[in-house]
Amino acid sequence: MIDHLVLGFSVAFTFQNLLMAFVGCIVGTAIGVLPGVGPLATISLLLPLTFGLDPITSMIMLAGIYYGAQYGGSTSAILLNLPGEVTAVVTTLEGHKMARAGRAGAALAVAAIGSFFAGTVATLVVAMAGPVLTAVGMAFGPAEYFSLILLGLIVTTVLAQGNLFKSLAMIVLGVALGLVGTDLQSGQLRFTLGFMELFEGVGFVPLSMGLFGIAEIIRNLEDPENRAGSVARVGSLWLTRKEFKRSVPPVLRGTVLGSVLGVLPGGGLALSTFASYMLERKVSKYRHEFGNGAIEGVAGPESANNAASQTSFIPMLTLGIPANAVMALMIGALMIQGIQPGPRMISEQPTLFWGLIASMWIGNLMLLVINLPLIGVWVSLLKVPYKTLYPAILMFCAIGAYSVNNSVFDVYQMVLFGIAGYFLIKLHFEPAPLLIGFVLGPMLEEYLRRTMVLSRGDMIVFLERPISAAFLAISALVLLAMIVPSVRRKKDEALEE
Known part of the structure; x- marks a missing residue:
């Protein structure tokens, strides 16, 4: 592992990769600070820019945006009681109370230090777990992969926020959209509705930019302008001896929780902070x-969300299974570059795998160094009215969607998915499971058909292979564990009426 990490740092320490890691961290922090933007929309916007970059460089930049947003989300949560990220919702509970008591600097400092420590530990976890899971994945056949992907989809459904059945509907819709285009085995067009532009399938970039860019803009424009609220005074960024002593155990516990829960598909990030x-x-x-402003309520959750953001890379890199919607975007970015994440990634793309892992530690160090001195900049950014931001975001959305294939049809797709995404949000359907289903749907079909060819159409093969049967059993148990209480609750409500 030491040799692999040496390789990774030799890749990450090139000028271009260091520059892109720095850019990713700065952009990630900025969009984490700004409520209503978020890493999903930002990475969706920047996907077209990655085409002109080396795959390693582009992934380092996108990863920096992702975990940089976890840092930035705490700033607006503490200073303005306005979480820039869903994972920072918990931070508002104690962090803003500390700010109102004149300890905003201490809250920001413990969030940054805890995040750095957790990120460092989680990076080591990724480095150690990666080869192990890869070795396990190499023993998988098509049946095992089908059952594993099915398990991932079900767990995503269960852990997603909101109604279980709505999340399941989003997964199914995502899988259906992923099947549009040319059948790879027969060469026949399917579900294209007569549009020849869809012969290669629904565009990943227009879909993601529409759902998480355009839809968010429309939704945010509905909300009253609330960024003009008073920003708490920061004060000293030093922790007292007592505050430091109180913060150590929560940081350690949060690091362990986040490292474990971040691997879970679906809501691992949010789950880790609340847990x-x-x-x-x-x-x-x-x-x-x-x-009333307990520093433990900032130190623990902030450490947990940063650890979870790092370990969520494990299933994506080693098994090709996204732990959340951002990881689905990462898989899309790799596939656009002609790279398939999975068990063969370490052997076929060692510089990419280990370079990305090494860049995580470098990025965390950058975030610690640049975040606290730039607090004044982030405070100023919090005062920017949204009406000056959204026209620029719309412009970049249109340029990005068009530049992928130089196609106006892709812009139309983006607008259509943006409108659809807005109505999904209004109807309380979470769009993130749709994106995960869109990425995993074609893989699910491919492994199903491969298994059927090898077994000559015998479905029993999924139960005859022990690992596949275990995954299917876990899927059934997880689904039953969530459906049964929901059905009972509805029956009880019906009886009360």
């Missing part, structure tokens, strides 16, 4: 301070 906060409320000696 860390609830754990601290139960085990802290100072739980009577929770709700």
